Amino acid sequence: MSSDVMLQVAAVEKSFGGFQALRGVSLDVAQGQALGLVGPNGSGKTTLINVISGIYRPSAGHVRFLGRQIGGLTSDRVSHLGINRTFQVPKPFGSLTVRQNVDVALSHSRRSRRKAEDILAFLDLAAMQDREASSLNTAQQKLLDLGRALATDPRMLLVDELGAGLSPADLDIVAAKLNALRQEGITMLVVEHLLGFLAKVTDDVIVMNAGQEIFYGKLEAAAEDPKVVEVFLGG
């Protein structure tokens, strides 16, 4: 383990009742890295993000962020430490305006040096800042989700299928935005089905299947790995 590891997930397990959604997942994300995470539906990607972001307590194993044990902390504390995320199905505050959605996070952040105007402009949401969030379409809600996460001024961003459902043109725009955030120094773990999108924003990828890591390396190499090929193409 090198000294610039930002997030360390070690042998994490998560069960729901009798069902084991994570069966001993270990991974490191280095400072400044953008790590991709792929795998078939139900392989545990969202569950892993939920454990890291404090929504679920791990059944076993450790999560460390900047050397500090965070597994089992509540989401608000995880957020204060500098981890934030988007949701696969966006979760805006529907009855609040777009601007208020960002303000809630800004006003509760212990870190933020960001401004609501900048965040909304960056995400092309400035023109609709006074609209109720529930009136936005899914693509806009996903961006707002990202905006709410950015308002906490995260050091690390967990991105859960931000690309799903976006048009090819929007995909390019979102990929460019993630890259811009990375230029600012935000470390990322990016879950994505769309490999073209992933290739634009990440360096290495992890492939998961049935709650376990089956591959770590370059995206191109994953396509030639027999275990990965079997999971995606085999029965």
Add this chain to the structure above:
Amino acid sequence: MRRGVWRDGAILLAVAVVLLLLPKAYSNQMLLFQLMVYLALSQGVNILYGFTGYLPFGYVGFFGIGAYGASLAMLDLHFAPLLGILAGAVVALLLGLLLSPLLRLSGAYFAIASLAASQAVYLVIANPSLQNITYGPYGIQLPNQFNPIASYYTMVVVLLLAVGVVLYIRRSRFGMALQAMRDDPVSAAMSGVPVVRERIAAWLISAALAGVVGGVFAWQTSVFYPDAVFTLSISIFAIVFALFGGVGTLLGPMFGTVVLFGMYNMIGISDPQYFQLIYGLLIVALVIFLPDGVASLLRKKGIHVL
């Protein structure tokens, strides 16, 4: 922001003027007092349900324990009425703290558990074997404290306080966090909102308010049985008044209270049990079909209710 503070001040002043002039225009002071009790209690429900989504069927428990806390402080500790009322509020606050784990329950379970808790408090207080402490099933008498004028104006102040609290919550970071939590607690937590703490804060504010109102009620009435301050219909009324007008607003619960309490007094006095039933059913209908009350109908027409 600045303009908002002036506007809130103007609202408070207007409410104060109306409350102070009402007794001159309408001579049934007893009824006006009850109206104020429900105006305040429906704001308490508003704070809890309107800003957190928790429906407290046991809300009357805080009212009752406040009435008893105040009365026992006056009877046994010889507190002056205002100090006694404060003591009642503290007791309600402590009960709220004790019951705060109920907030871990979701929706319907919370509603039922809070109801059960209020009934448990009632059974303890009305228990004949605790008569030495609680005065048991025969209730409370405060003959030396009876002062309808002073207790009336104390209620005016308490109601203004309730209105002030709701106005403050609506504009504060705290209120915005509560609304965010109501929409999506997971997102709110991820935004850095300490969800459990904020929810408990709203619960305690709402509990203390009901406790104060209960204390003033005890003072005004001076003689009451335990049933009078623990009856489920107090919860039902406060909830239906708040829901009907529209929670999350200031004026909605006030409107709901004036209309539905007025209706109750015009036609319901002779057969109150029917009203408990009708208003109970109305709660169900409102929760299902019109969760944000009359205020939401106006909002659809572009009229923003304060």
